[in-house]
Amino acid sequence: MPVDNYVVVNMDGSKHHLPLTTVYQQLQPINASPYTFLRALFGHEYPVGLLDEEKILPIGKYVSAVGHCFLKNGIPEIKPCNDLPYFLTELTKDQMVIYHAFRTKILFWSSNLLGSASIGILGFAFVRNWNRWKEWRQRRPNDQQQQSHAAVDELNTPVSEDDESRDVPDGQFCVICLMRRRRSAFVPCGHLVCCQQCALFVGREVSPKCPVSRQTISNIVRIYDS
Structure with a gap:
């Protein structure tokens, strides 16, 4: 999300984006200097103006407060709950439930898929190494027998x-x-x-x-x- 059009509500580590509406904007050009010319010559970014801008939440915007909400001297306050930090969001309660339920399903099936793939890879590697070990065990007596026959043939070779x-x-x-x-x-x-x-x-x-x-x-x- 563009930072210029949203504000990040960061309370107790929670980050949620809320939209902003520009109510005041003024661009004041700055005077170029020899240093600015050198930066432009070598392809570096350089300032061209000073932007004075003010933004607020749009009028009539509904936000949801998640946490322990209460009134203190007629002023609404919000504090963290035992299970999660407090934050503000544009989503309604039903939208938040649907969103988190969808994310939970994605994480659940993704973990099952990755776990099944890992088990399949480990099983394939085990079966392949087991077959190789059995082939090696089957070839080993033949190799030893061939080596013994070769040694006997060399021993029986007449001396020159x-x-x-x-x-x-x-x-x-x-x-x-x-x-x-x-x-x-x-x-x-x-x-x-x-x-x-x-x-x-x-x-x-x-x-x-x-x-x-x-x-x-x-x-x-x-x-x-x-």
Whole structure:
């Protein structure tokens, strides 16, 4: 609502707009100054006149007083009630009841709608995560079985002649069996200290650790000479 045509009745925190009628208005132009010219040049607002205006409530306007109303020495007074502050309004009693009943219905159905949407979103997220967890549980034995088969295949791979002890130079023997060449590096420590078979045995432990740095092993990499 335009502030010029309404007055805000603010009593005990209540704000209600009441219409005003202009009874006196006079505009006095002001003299421009160099500062006014600079403000207009750079696009800023500047005053062009001084408005003297008086407004009152229109004659015969009916307003409703909400609160504890009584006469004190013939002068009407209003005080706040126990449940709400006192205020003035243009609405009648029936209009105020209808207005607040409509607002109550809007708030009630809006809260129900938002609550239902929230429950639906939470239910959808729960069902989706539950299905993902079941799929993960179903894939887990297959993945473990494939990993075990791969480990067995690697263990059954025949050792090349290059891994034999007669071809291993000094300082390149496996630190565990002391028979074959160092061929497998541990990740993330990067130590190349074990042969292929011993590295696989170490990796199959419950908590595999590097025999040198005692750091947890996340993967084993086979090293080939070019």
